[in-house]
Amino acid sequence: MKLKLLFSFTILTFVFTTVNAQNLIRCASTEYQQQQVNLNPGLQQIFDQEDLTTAAFVANHQDGFTPQVICTIPVVFHVLYSSSAQNISNTRLTDQIAVLNKDFRKLNTDANLIPSVWQSIAADCEIQFCLAQRDPNGIATTGIERIQTSTTAWGLNSDMKFASSGGANAWNRSKYLNIWVCNLSGGILGFAMSPGGPASTDGVVISYQYVGVVGASAPFNKGRTATHEIGHWLNMDHIWGDDGNACTGSDFVNDTPNQAGENYGCPSFPHTDNCTPAAPGVMTMNYMDYTDDACMYMFTSGQKTRMWATLNGTRSSIKTSNGCTPSTVGISEELMQNMFSINPTPTDGAFTLNFGSGSTANFDVSIYNILGEVIFQQHYSALNENELHLNLDGNTAGIYLIEVRTTNGRTVKKIILN
Ligand SMILES: [Zn+2]
Structure with a gap:
């Protein structure tokens, strides 16, 4: 004013x-x-x-x-x-x-x-x-x-x-x-x-x-x-x-x-x-x-x-500002190792999140490009298996961040798209 x-x-x-x-x-x-x-x-x-x-x-x-x-x-x-x-x-x-x-x-x-x-x-x-x-x-x-x-x-x-x-x-x-x-x-x-x-x-x-x-x-x-x-x-x-x-x-x-x-x-x-x-x-x-x-x-x-x-x-x-871009710094390495893995990376498009023996109920998956823009977001109330199949087809080559969020916290991992 x-x-x-x-x-x-x-x-x-x-x-x-x-x-x-x-x-x-x-x-x-x-x-x-x-x-x-x-x-x-x-x-x-x-x-x-x-x-x-x-x-x-x-x-x-x-x-x-x-x-x-x-x-x-x-x-x-x-x-x-x-x-x-x-x-x-x-x-x-x-x-x-x-x-x-x-x-x-x-x-x-x-x-x-x-x-x-x-x-x-x-x-x-x-x-x-x-x-x-x-x-x-x-x-x-x-x-x-x-x-x-x-x-x-x-x-x-x-x-x-x-x-x-x-x-x-x-x-x-x-x-x-x-x-x-x-x-x-x-x-x-x-x-x-x-x-x-x-x-x-x-x-x-x-x-x-x-x-x-x-x-x-x-x-x-x-x-x-x-x-x-x-x-x-x-x-x-x-x-x-x-x-x-x-x-x-x-x-x-x-x-x-x-x-x-x-x-x-x-x-x-x-x-x-x-x-x-x-x-x-x-x-x-x-x-x-x-x-x-x-x-x-x-x-x-x-x-x-x-x-x-x-x-x-x-x-x-x-x-x-990069304030909206997720950071992997400061996130528990142990949690990152245990929560899920990504295969393959680099990928030509298709990839899989493997949750191992971890819970696959009530979580959100977000994918960010390097500008911090959300290019995919989905809530999953339950999975029938311990894997989630995703695809980056149609996106430009480069680094993407995969975020999995549960009520216990969040984990972010990088994936490279060829
Ligand atoms: Zn006012």
């Missing part, structure tokens, strides 16, 4: 407007970044430059932007917990990734609710996410870091981002999107750092109650807090332009209607306000508004262009 100092009084007033009787704050990104600028006034100039660069990219792509390659962003969750409730399950986190992969690809099932007048501008942003498969040292990881802490609740500051203050240090932001999951005080759902901020505080913070789907707290239990905050991380503004209730501010996106202030709850369509008083009104179902999770389900083509300005600019290095 833009830091509009002119409106700072208004911002402070409305950011803390409550979203319901529990005094929840839908998003504290504007306030957080204002605070960071106050601590480091030089940041304002960096954010301003970021916006100029973005505006130039948008001006050069007025008909929209289509990337040649979908961007896959490696994510690391830093889960900070002082109670078992705060130490949310792996399922909550993998569900969250699944939500992001739907929302940023317009694969969300509620996209069918988008009003017909906006269906043509609703965007597949061509951005997807993976749980990091290797850490900054190249060691195999689940992409989930769990840290027990004596801090029961975290304030609106950067303490959770530093081990020295009881939190977790950021992983290299040129390769990872850092998401801190912790108990935010004051009813704050989440906040983000826009591109251009310091590396040590770059990323998104989400209070644990609002991560994932099953087990998350209604009405913010469809994973859209992360969708919204990652929108900020990719330099998107609030859809109403952070101008209080005026009509003068802008989100610098051409295809979103001018909007007075934020919307809460679940407005019925069409919803008009004093900036767009005629139907179809304002776009309350946009992820960058403040509506309930079930009532936001689209980004626009203009917002996609803005995100890709960042992915072709300040955050371009994330496009070539």
Whole structure:
């Protein structure tokens, strides 16, 4: 979001407007970044430059932007917990990734609710996410870091981002999107750092109650807090332009209607306000508004262009990150020897995984190319024999990684295709 100092009084007033009787704050990104600028006034100039660069990219792509390659962003969750409730399950986190992969690809099932007048501008942003498969040292990881802490609740500051203050240090932001999951005080759902901020505080913070789907707290239990905050991380503004209730501010996106202030709850369509008083009104179902999770389900083509300005600019290095590529370093050699063998390698195409006397029930097989892209994925509930026959026919020659995942862990082995 833009830091509009002119409106700072208004911002402070409305950011803390409550979203319901529990005094929840839908998003504290504007306030957080204002605070960071106050601590480091030089940041304002960096954010301003970021916006100029973005505006130039948008001006050069007025008909929209289509990337040649979908961007896959490696994510690391830093889960900070002082109670078992705060130490949310792996399922909550993998569900969250699944939500992001739907929302940023317009694969969300509620996209069918988008009003017909906006269906043509609703965007597949061509951005997807993976749980990091290797850490900054190249060691195999689940992409989930769990840290027990004596801090029961975290304030609106950067303490959770530093081990020295009881939190977790950021992983290299040129390769990872850092998401801190912790108990935010004051009813704050989440906040983000826009591109251009310091590396040590770059990323998104989400209070644990609002991560994932099953087990998350209604009405913010469809994973859209992360969708919204990652929108900020990719330099998107609030859809109403952070101008209080005026009509003068802008989100610098051409295809979103001018909007007075934020919307809460679940407005019925069409919803008009004093900036767009005629139907179809304002776009309350946009992820960058403040509506309930079930009532936001689209980004626009203009917002996609803005995100890709960042992915072709300040955050371009994330496009070539190997964070999604599985690593064999750090995996138990004994486990690797025992779990399965591959025959033959090199192969001309067909090959066999032999599980020996090991269990052949309830496991997943994934095959990755050297870019870390999944080229095959299958769940097996049971095999009739201790072998699994697979084939790489039709793929380019080179190295592939075969991953077998069970509830006990995962094993990755290489195979060479001639
Ligand atoms: Zn926000």
